[in-house]
Amino acid sequence: MSETIAVPEHLDDPAPPARKLRGNLGVAAIVFMVVAAAAPLGVIGGVVPLGLANGNGSGFPATFIISTVILLLFSAGFTAMTPYVEDAGAFFSYVRRALGFPTGMGIAFVAVLSYIALEAGVYGLIGPAGTAVVELFGGPSLPWWLFAAAAFAIITYLGYRNIELSSQVLAVLLTAEIAIVVVLDAVIVAQGGDHGLSTGIVNPGAIFSGSLGIGLLFAIISYVGFEATAIFRDEARDPDRTIPRATYVSLILIGVFYAVTSWALISGWGDQQAVARATESGDTFLGDTARRYIGIVGADIISVLYFTSLFACILAFHNVVSRYVFALSQRDILPASLSYPHPRHGSPHRASLWVSAVVAVSITAAVLFRLDPAGQFYTWFAGTTTVGIVVLLLATTVAVIVFFGRDRRGYSLWRVRVAPALGALGLALSLVLILTNLKDLVGGSSVLAWVILSLLVLAFASGTAVGIRLGDKVIESRTVAGDAAAGDPIDDEAVRS
Template identity: 50%
Template sequence: MAISDPPATGAPTSSTGSKPSAVTTRSLTGSLGVGAIIFMVVAAAAPLTVIAGAVPIGVLVGNGAGYPASFVVSAVILLFFAVGFVAMTPHVPQAGAFYSYISRGLGRPLGLGGAMLALLTYVTIQGAVLGYVGQAIADLLGRYGLTSPPWWVWTLAVVAGIGVLGYRHIDLSSKVLGLLLVAEVAIVVVLDVAVVGQGGPEGYSTGVFSLSTVTSGSPALGLMFAIAGFIGFEATAVFRDEAREPERTIPRATYLALAIIGVFYAVSSWAIVTAWGDGAVVERAAADPGSMVVETTEVYLGTLAADVLNVLLVTSLFACALSFHNVLSRYYFNLGNTGVLPDRLGSAHATHASPATASLTQTVISAALMVVCALAGLDPVLEVFTWLSGIATVGIVALMLLTCAAVLVFFRRTRVDTRPWQTLIAPGLGFLGLAAVLVVLVQNLPLLMGESTTLGVGAGVLLLATLAAGAVIARARPHAAALTDTDLSS
């Protein structure tokens, strides 16, 4: 079923003319501009979390002082992906991001498989962040000598807060995310400026400009951790129904979000390396990667700034989890409206014009996942965060690879756009780059899953089974709407 436009004036009414129930409409509304959408997707990338958490680990297990170059390489690969993604956007009027594109280019079974894989990917990455934020709150209180309940208590409180925001209109979430994002980016920018102004013990880092340094250690692992930091930038198309002038807003937001994230990561990671020196940064990361950026902040900006950074790390994780909640809610909503998932999930709130039922569904799923993790006695960082983010990283790269393939096939088959750079060269390069990254991820999946071969194989089987489920759903629900050439709008 197509998603109908909302009534032009007044509140929506039922077919009998009576006043609607709380959740009745089938469309989302909003006037999100480029800036608001960028806030949503950059918040999902959790920039402060990446700088404080992923950068020290990438330096340690990757290519040391050359690690900042990994962000540049990742950004270039994803730029190639984005060119094809944006070129195809006008021909995919349905919100839904990856699965809509994959369905349009590669057919309904793979598209539905992509939808299921996307749901698994975003559920696991949000679960990873939720585990981390509970422990981060407990650690923050412990830093000041305050007693704290177990991590899962804080995590469930965060789930409840996110559920309230997700239930309401998207503009509220975008405002909250905007405030939190400005604060977390600001503290890192101030740190970057301080490091650049004062220099490091060895002057300024030159490792990123040295090919021998960039290729030292394990550059493949460095690239793996770097590209994981970009998860979320591709979600611009999910907000299509709530965007102002989506044909212009979505492409601009996609390019700008990618550019902002890439430059921010590359410069900030270079500043962290500079702060410790090319010769000592690996040793410092090995000593305690979790405290490395906090200590850097304390050295360059003082104790108060370090305390502020600890607080903003919590808000960064909250913003990240909220962003993925919003993405998931819209996935459920669009799949409900196309008949893939229960129809009820495709209902929008009559007052808030939000995917209220879908949001409540994701809130319940998040809470249930965290309760299971707590009952299993899993460590919220070493196990919940590490394992779930490992699954999500492989899933998101696989989805982007399928989307690149869909772009190539779609334009070769339809010829609606024959520009070689946008429809062949860039997406082709993106496909090759993403394929190489996926091979590295699969080879190192046990590492992402806590160095457990059993868990790594299990995660791989789960990802493949989820993708294969698309063919099963296509046969089981033959009347569900499919995005095919017959739906192609001019």
């Protein structure tokens, strides 16, 4: 029997060298970008007070430990599959490899929507943060969009340049924001807190008090971006070793930082008083704590670093989504012109500019419609991202389980079956909690919650439809010789994948 199946280059063959990114990123550089995307200072100043007030109170730090465990279980299978996924498409590449081309394209569209939504939405936080910094030093009250526009211009420039430049900027900003919080943590612990250190983090009564579900929801949100390590595959020094190491280091660093710092902040006021303050004045909770323990200068420094933390977050997500767009254009899902790297910088400069254009339209619309930058613009977009990212994590875990279902490829049963299954269970529970509380996440609007879900479903359906159409072209384009013409069966699903 003789059979030849002609498959278009843009679906199955490796991308030509001219359409691949270049870089020499090590573990530390990728970790800086991933942790910066998580915006640790933004989480401590924004998410932690929400978790204390609406979640499980003094037991909230324990939810960061629970979340870290769930995501480490996810990462066990995710990193095991990394050597078998040779392109830099992150989630959609893993799903495509195991569940087929159409499903992978559906997940790709969900990923692009989710990341662009978060990048755009955070401009709604950085604008007011910039206004606050100027006023802090006696300046005039300026409109939020001026600071958003300035940050946008700088991020667009950095996204156009070589990835190493972005990693260096993020390294400086991230080191500064973590350093000031570590100083605050150390002072609180050294002084023994308000009246002793909190035991809520290890007290089952506190952990299961209030609403553990809401607490877990806010904790999971705080890790968005850690999974982006795989998107830098083409620019990693040794991707099969660098990506897994960066994933684990990022997760553990983020988890320890969140758990210890939230515990220290609670200790700084006492269990009951901390919850009361987070409920009454969550916006100033971190600043008030800093002013109490490290003085007005320390509080001012934190205000400035909160602004730079948001800048680092936007820059990191801009780099991530630009590479998603680049990976899709490599396969001609998006215009092929976006998949040619800059001849000197080796960056996805055209994809980066495309993403910037979409974000610019979003910011402009927010200004024209006079949306509240934080209460509406950020909240609505962050709600979209939260649902989308958990769906992506869950789909990728299923892909890992399917991929290693018949052949463990030398890995232990724990790493490629048991751990991913437990991770999938934890992610499924998290998704249920998020969907149940999505209305509250987006300002109490049921209509808006349904709009967000509809957009994500539409993105997945559109991507899947594109995948099916291109997959059918693959099947139609095959040429069959010999006795294949006599009716030998051909696995169409295998061809599509």
